[in-house]
Amino acid sequence: MVYQTCRDESQSTLKVPGTIIPTAARRETTGRYTVDEITSLIGGFKVALSWYNLALMMVGILLGVIIGVLPGLGGANGVAILLPLTFTMPPTSAIIMLSCIYWGALFGGAITSILFNIPGEPWSVATTFDGHPMAQKGRADEALTAAFTSSFVGALIAVMLITFLAPLVAKFALQFGPAEFFSVYFLTFASFVGMGKGSPFKVLASMCLGFALGSVGLDKVTGTLRMTFGHDELLVGFDFLIAVIGLFGIGEILSSMESGLKFSGSHAKIRLDAVLQTWKKLLSYWITSIRSCVIGCWMGITPGGATPASFMSYGLAKRFSKSGDNFGKGEIEGVVAPETAAHAAGTSALLPMLTLGIPGSPTAAVLLGGLMIWGLQPGPMLFVEQKDFVWGLIASMYLGNIAGLLVVLTCVPLFAAILRVPFSIIAPVILVICAVGAYTVHNSMFDVWMMLVFGVIGYIFQKLGYPLPPLVLAIVLGDKAEEAFRQAMLGSQGNVSIFWSNWLVGSIMTLGVVLLFWPLVTWLGQKRKSRSGNLAAASAGAAAVDRDK
Amino acid sequence: MHKDESADEGRSLLSNRTAEVVVALLLLGVCTIVIFDSTRLGFHWREGEGPAPGYFPFYIAVVLGISSLINLLSALRGVGGGETFVAMRPFGRVLAVLIPSIVFVGLIQYIGIYLAAATFILLFMVVIGRENPLKALAIGVAVPLALFFMFEKWFLVPLPKGPVEAWLGF
Numbered sequence: 023m024v025y026q027t028c029r030d031e032s033q034s035t036l037k038v039p040g041t042i043i044p045t046a047a048r049r050e051t052t053g054r055y056t057v058d059e060i061t062s063l064i065g066g067f068k069v070a071l072s073w074y075n076l077a078l079m080m081v082g083i084l085l086g087v088i089i090g091v092l093p094g095l096g097g098a099n100g101v102a103i104l105l106p107l108t109f110t111m112p113p114t115s116a117i118i119m120l121s122c123i124y125w126g127a128l129f130g131g132a133i134t135s136i137l138f139n140i141p142g143e144p145w146s147v148a149t150t151f152d153g154h155p156m157a158q159k160g161r162a163d164e165a166l167t168a169a170f171t172s173s174f175v176g177a178l179i180a181v182m183l184i185t186f187l188a189p190l191v192a193k194f195a196l197q198f199g200p201a202e203f204f205s206v207y208f209l210t211f212a213s214f215v216g217m218g219k220g221s222p223f224k225v226l227a228s229m230c231l232g233f234a235l236g237s238v239g240l241d242k243v244t245g246t247l248r249m250t251f252g253h254d255e256l257l258v259g260f261d262f263l264i265a266v267i268g269l270f271g272i273g274e275i276l277s278s279m280e281s282g283l284k285f286s287g288s289h290a291k292i293r294l295d296a297v298l299q300t301w302k303k304l305l306s307y308w309i310t311s312i313r314s315c316v317i318g319c320w321m322g323i324t325p326g327g328a329t330p331a332s333f334m335s336y337g338l339a340k341r342f343s344k345s346g347d348n349f350g351k352g353e354i355e356g357v358v359a360p361e362t363a364a365h366a367a368g369t370s371a372l373l374p375m376l377t378l379g380i381p382g383s384p385t386a387a388v389l390l391g392g393l394m395i396w397g398l399q400p401g402p403m404l405f406v407e408q409k410d411f412v413w414g415l416i417a418s419m420y421l422g423n424i425a426g427l428l429v430v431l432t433c434v435p436l437f438a439a440i441l442r443v444p445f446s447i448i449a450p451v452i453l454v455i456c457a458v459g460a461y462t463v464h465n466s467m468f469d470v471w472m473m474l475v476f477g478v479i480g481y482i483f484q485k486l487g488y489p490l491p492p493l494v495l496a497i498v499l500g501d502k503a504e505e506a507f508r509q510a511m512l513g514s515q516g517n518v519s520i521f522w523s524n525w526l527v528g529s530i531m532t533l534g535v536v537l538l539f540w541p542l543v544t545w546l547g548q549k550r551k552s553r554s555g556n557l558a559a560a561s562a563g564a565a566a567v568d569r570d571k
Numbered sequence: 572m573h574k575d576e577s578a579d580e581g582r583s584l585l586s587n588r589t590a591e592v593v594v595a596l597l598l599l600g601v602c603t604i605v606i607f608d609s610t611r612l613g614f615h616w617r618e619g620e621g622p623a624p625g626y627f628p629f630y631i632a633v634v635l636g637i638s639s640l641i642n643l644l645s646a647l648r649g650v651g652g653g654e655t656f657v658a659m660r661p662f663g664r665v666l667a668v669l670i671p672s673i674v675f676v677g678l679i680q681y682i683g684i685y686l687a688a689a690t691f692i693l694l695f696m697v698v699i700g701r702e703n704p705l706k707a708l709a710i711g712v713a714v715p716l717a718l719f720f721m722f723e724k725w726f727l728v729p730l731p732k733g734p735v736e737a738w739l740g741f
Contacts, residue, residue: 106726107721107726107728109728110727221645223638223639223641223642223645224642226634226635226638227595227635227638227639227642230634230635230638231598231601231635233627233628233631234601234628234631234632234635237605237627237628237631241612241624243620243621244620244623244624246612248608248612248625248628249604249605249608249628251608272672275668276665279664279665279667279668280657280661280662280664280665281661282664444700444702445700446695446696446699446700447696447700447702449668449695450671450691450692450695451692451710453668453672453675453691454675454684454688454691454692454714454715454718455718457675457676457679458684458718461679461684461730461731462722462728462730467679467731470676474669474672474673474676477672478669481665482594483594485590485656486587486590486591486594486656504627508621509621511621511622512620512621516616516622
């Protein structure tokens with residue numbers, strides 16, 4: 023209930039984005055950037071460096087790594103389940119803890135990939151390719167150090183990007199009207215189609231299912247009830263937190279059960295000299311690191327997400343590396359590339375969430391939900407009205423990742439031991455935790471049942487290659503995108519040309535349209551190539567590289 | 572290799588193609604429901620109001636319908652068709668966790684979440700996991716107790732309680 027009312031309030035303030043800006047606020051943001059940002063960041067460190075916040079940071083990292091290691095709990099649903107526990111905390115402390123859970127989960131995925139060949143998170147699948155062979159050869163400590171360090175580097179670069187780019191984007195976005203906001207939403211969803219793997223029609227179907235679910239309930243513009251068919255439970259609509267817990271939590275438990283998990287992994291303990299030696303080696307892979315950071319940041323800001331970023335980065339590293347042929351047999355570069363990109367993408371996904379109110383990943387979407395519960399309106403005004411909050415969060419990203427690196431480097435044996443707990447213990451406990459999490463969102467049993475339904479949907483969709491992140495983001499952003507669209511149309515009296523009325527909105531829309539039809543372009547390209555006698559494999563590879571560029 | 576695996580996992584219960592077709596049909600069903608309600612709400616331009624409430628859902632449903640039709644056709648044409656969606660034994664394992672979960676959620680309404688959780692964890696570990704009953708009992712008691720203190724005492728978030736908690740005075 024609490025959640026819903028706050029959400030409604032925040033929605034009503036969003037109705038005319040970009041028009042209610044106090045002039046003082048405008049003046050404030052047009053200062054000298056770099057100097058401003060560094061002073062703000064120092065202010066942020068003062069906020070983040072209280073004992074209470076530091077303690078929450080450590081708790082967050084530890085919980086996050088455990089969540090990342092356990093099957094069935096991941097960044098998105100882990101944060102979703104713990105969200106109700108933060109209702110009573112001050113918003114800054116709450117988001118510091120929740121974002122640290124996210125960093126922890128990003129780190130944790132690597133442990134299971136390398137030691138057990140089981141990716142704890144989808145974005146660490148690419149890490150298994152070279153990480154696990156390294157562990158089998160007895161170089162687990164080296165692989166883990168490389169993975170953690172690369173994750174750290176990726177995150178650090180992404181946080182620096184956020185520090186200096188976010189205020190600029192926010193300032194820019196203050197001038198956004200409904201048409202501009204809609205164009206950004208459009209780009210967000212079009213990039214799922216354009217950059218996704220697999221069938222674009224499955225991406226579309228999954229996304230539209232999300233939109234349809236998101237439109238159930240009260241229409242925010244006219245107050246009409248939609249798609250409720252007289253059922254009172256549907257008045258508030260489907261909450262995406264329930265969808266996240268069900269799709270990712272229950273769905274993953276079902277698929278883990280299906281594959282009949284048996285954990286047989288390598289033991290590992292990281293010694294200091296191994297760490298130092300690995301660090302020395304890592305220096306020579308600086309080109310791979312930079313390339314992976316660029317891919318990661320790009321994929322995180324446009325919502326490609328961490329998972330495709332890690333695969334793309336691995337693919338490119340393999341193509342450009344001198345030892346590309348050894349990839350898959352335990353090449354350290356094959357660990358560096360996906361881990362750097364995944365962490366950079368995961369971190370930079372927070373940039374559009376903070377500056378535009380448009381999350382780049384399901385976890386960022388859950389954090390966005392958190393902001394609304396704590397009564398904050400995500401979007402450009404956040405940088406003006408809630409400076410302490412924003413800069414406290416950004417400062418905590420630096421601190422959280424340093425803390426995370428130290429925690430994972432020292433506690434690997436502990437986390438590996440968690441994985442040896444039999445699944446028959448883990449499964450019911452996680453199920454109970456998911457049920458509690460789903461219940462506390464609205465204090466409603468209907469949500470717990472819906473969680474099970476979403477769990478089955480998640481299990482089936484995952485098996486058939488329907489992607490889940492577009493579904494979740496469509497539930498979160500559907501009504502906002504619709505509202506922006508309707509306001510823009512109302513403003514222009516139904517003339518679609520408003521989306522091309524100035525260079526800014528026009529270029530975002532055009533980019534969106536290009537991305538939307540990108541699969542068609544690559545498909546036609548492939549067809550022509552295969553007709554001219556090239557090998558199908560070669561053309562697929564070329565298409566993949568084209569897409570990567 | 573593949574042969575051994577399939578023998579080990581029992582016969583195929585459902586092919587990928589059937590699953591694809593069923594999902595596409597279900598999504599077409601969703602599409603029909605949304606279009607049905609959108610026509611009631613109206614999906615045209617309203618003077619002074621802009622697009623009517625059914626406008627956005629209607630076009631979303633149209634896109635959903637078209638993509639589901641394409642997915643349906645490509646499934647019927649047999650793109651990636653013959654493979655097994657799920658075999659007997661893995662499906663059994665999925666049901667082994669799904670059915671107790673449904674019972675667990677059903678129980679919450681009657682005996683509260685704490686007792687339901689304890690029963691669920693205990694029985695799941697003993698019957699399905701074949702764990703040591705004592706160990707199961709310990710975890711089955713510890714987890715709900717931890718949840719109780721965390722939610723009711725520490726964070727003051729009330730969870731559904733049943734007659735036993737009422738009898739104990741909560």
